[in-house]
Amino acid sequence: MTLVDTPTTTSGENEAGTQHPLANLTAAEFVTIRDIVTSSDDFTETTRFAYVGLDEPHKREVLAWQAGEGVLPERRARVMLLDMATGHSTDNIVSLDAGAVVSTAVLDGSAGQLPILVEEFDAVADIVAEDPRWVEALTRRGTTVEDVKVVPLSAGYYDFPEEEGRRILRVLAFRQDYPGDHVWAHPVDGLSAYVDTASRTITRLIDSADLAIPAESGNFDDPAVQGSPLTTLKPIVITQPEGPSFTVDGDVVSWANWKFQVGFDVREGLVLRQLSFTDAGEERPVIYRASINEMLVPYGDPSPVRFWQNYFDTGEYLFGRFTNSLALGCDCVGEIKYFDATMADETGNPFTIKNGICMHEEDFGTLWKHSDIYTGSNEVRRSRRLVISFFTTVGNYDYGFYWYLYLDGTIECEAKLTGILFTSAYPGLSASGEDYPYASEVAPGLGGPYHQHLFSARLDMMVDGLSNAVDEVEVGRVPVGPGNEHGNAFTKKTTRISTEAVSGRVADASVARSWNVVNTEKTNRMGRPTGYTLYPQDAPTLLADASSSIAARAEFATKHLFVTQYDPAEKYAAGDFVHQNPGGDGVSKYIADDASVDGEDIVLWHTFGPTHFPRPEDWPVMPVDYAKFTLKPYGFFGKNPALNVPAAVPHCSSGIASPDAAASDELGVADGDGVASADLGLSASGASASAAASSGGCGDNCTCGH
Structure with a gap:
């Protein structure tokens, strides 16, 4: 297991040295922004930088520039300022090209406050x-x-x-x-x-x-x-003797057929931009921008000192600034590529979290397999995925966000929740002998209040282009009758989501409900729309009463899905200024004009996450809990896009020595996110698994991981 030392250009620069309009702000740019802002007559000794981030150009401007049909968009930053002495708050746009503040909006607090410093x-x-x-x-x-x-x-x-x-x-x-x-x-x-x-x-x-x-x-x-250490676990060693399969150029990553840009924002943390999949030589876009734009943690204890516990960890706390440095941790396995996370502190000075983002490959079991009873064909391929992740610690909880890209075109986002419960005193049994109804007793006299973790993924879709729509797909039961005399039939029901106001949808596993994002202008070889389907986990939405303050402030969390037309000003599910916001911003405001989302440039707002009734086993530190969603191609390809993955060449061995402690520290050796226990290379000739078996490879008694 090693750190990957990939040659990189300056962040976001192409071969001609031109900075990409979506490239992360650099330390030098943060200094420039600071100098522009602090030179203003309105800046005081008690003014602090509450937020500094890239003000991304309009999507169509970026795409036109990339296509050689437009000019390079202006390089701008968004800067939020708070005067600690007076509470005076402003939202500013700074042009790095012009070297000036080009707009300023003053907040009066009625529609929320700047993030907490x-x-x-x-x-x-x-x-x-x-x-x-x-x-x-x-x-x-x-x-x-x-x-x-x-x-x-x-x-x-x-x-x-x-x-x-x-x-x-x-x-x-x-x-x-x-x-x-x-x-x-x-x-x-x-x-x-x-x-x-x-x-x-x-x-x-x-x-x-x-x-x-x-x-x-x-x-x-x-x-x-x-307690006594567990001594029976043997080392698992993950090796890639020829190095990783990905290449990195600045913040642009290529892996297998995937290409994308790694971004970082102090509010959202890890951002993935312009994910595309190369199919038969054509680079086909799938998602323009993907991030966790909000994270709500509402608690269910109505006691006088806890009824207000509802935290927006991105909008109120800017959870990206609490990103962990993974250099000395055990958070990734294999051939690791780290990306630093650079941002501005509250005085406007740049600081860098070394190794804030981790990228590596993982073996993921069987990709596809068949042993045919008629032809004797016996083919199997190994699956692997590219993992891009970061961890942030927000007070007591630690959250990992992992984006997975698969060889068959699948995309997953998984949240990993660990850390320490936010605790209360446990009041014990009532006079009638009943347990306290709003918390678990996790240790003697110690309560774990019931709560939820509701993540909002903002998915700026671009499936084969800008003309997209969403079809809600679910099972349709067919009653016994003509054409279904034996009652075995069921079918698929598809409903097009036409406008923003009716786009709020709830997952329902009982009918296998999913949402298929289709291109309304492109078709596959069967003449049907190309698409990508969002498969949600069926879990509760916001459980607070509809009349509650938190329901007004977090309408996005009352549904699993909302769909809006793309608008560069619509960035966050709960609005721009979440702290002390009375509600009505964010998704609530975005859908108010009821714009069409049929054949438009659209954004999906997907809520997912667990409802947590804490267990004694969650104390004193919580084993990782998981929540995720999946995007799978549905008609995007004309056939299985992973047919051309070559067969694995087994390198089965035993007694592999684990790296010594010093080497582990130096190389970033990590714990077990990976599952591989053997080195499985790929045959350069694409030799089949059956051929490998005949030459002493994978036979019926194979123990090498197939």
Whole structure:
């Protein structure tokens, strides 16, 4: 297992040295942006950069430039600024070409606030410690300001009069028994403070119940808690003796028949742009832009100090800035290519998270196989996938987002959820002997409140071009009758989604519901539209009541799918300014004009994710949970596009020595996302598996992984 050292050009530059209009902002560009903004007369010593990102050109401008039919689009950045002393907030567009701020919009707070700054988080502990009500409440619970860690959290919107026009954080507390003690084991429950970060005051203190602080340690990294090490596992070694199959040019990746651009944004994290598949020499577009544009974590505990727990981890917290550096971790296997993630800090200065994005190949079992009883043909091919991933830690939870590309044209996005539960005190049985209805007891006296993780994938589709539509496909039951006398028949029902206002759809596994994105101008060799089908996981949408504040703020999460016409201003499912937004933005606003989505340039907004009733097994650190969706070609190709994958040449061996510890650290050796236990190369001649078997390869007793 090695790090791949691929020669790269400057980020996003082509062979002529021209920067691609979708290339990631560079450190030098962040410096230029900072200098332009700070030279303004309105910039003060207390002004902070809340967000800096690429202001992407209109899709048609980029495509025209790529086709040689248009000029290179202007290079611009979007910059959001917050004055920490006054709360003054602006949304600005900066032209790097012109070296100037070209537009400024002032926010009044009525339609949401700018994202929360780390500097605001850091200030909260001192703010609450200066309030005697907070100190007294801790004392009454047998703890002190010095022994407590405060957790500042996004406020949501509840129309409290004293919060109008103010930047509010809500605060919960956790006791830390000694340095290194994981605080999530000791929630100080029944107590919450609402804090105005600009005036540095508590606007409201909730002191509803004196609940016992759970005492048991949750230190998952303590050998005494871990127990005796498992000693029976043998090393798994993943090798690619000829190196990886992908090539990298700047941020453009080619692998098998796939080509795409790796992007990064401080709000969305990993972004994939311009995914295309080369078919019979033609580079055919599939998706123009794909990202996780929002992530909602709504909690179901209605207690006085927890009813407001609903977090938008991208829009409120900018979860891309918490991206993990994977250089010293164990997050990828095989021949690893890392991409750095560069962004601006809150003073506008660039900083880089080394190895923030990981890319590698994985063996994925059987691709296709058949042993024919009439001809004796015995063919099998190995599947593999390209994995592009990143991990971000948002407070207590760690989230990995993995995009998988397969040899047969399949695309998957998988979220991996791990880390530590956000805990509460568990109140125990009621007087009637019933369990608390809104949390699980995961350790003595420790609760894991019920909650959901609802991810929004923004899929800017481009299936064979810009003229796309969505057909809802599901099973149609056929009653017994003429033509179905024996009652065995069933069929496929297809319904075209015509406009934005009727595009809200819910998954239904009972009828195998899926959504087929078709090109309305292109057909396959059978004369039918070329398409890609979105297969959702059937899981609950937002469970909060339809009249709730969170339902108004997150309409996108009330359905599994919305479809809109492409608009470069429509970037985020919950709107641009999510923090303290009363609702009505995002998808709610995007579908209001009820534009046509039949034969148009369209965007899919897909909600997916688990509903979590925490288990004792999720404590003190949670084994990875998974949520995903799949996009598969449906009529996009005229036949199986993986027929030409050559047969694997088995290199079965045993007793492979694992790399020593020093080599593992140096090479980025990782743990088991991969499943291969043997080196399976591909025959240069494409020799069949049956031929390999006859020469001592894969026979009936093959143990090499086929």
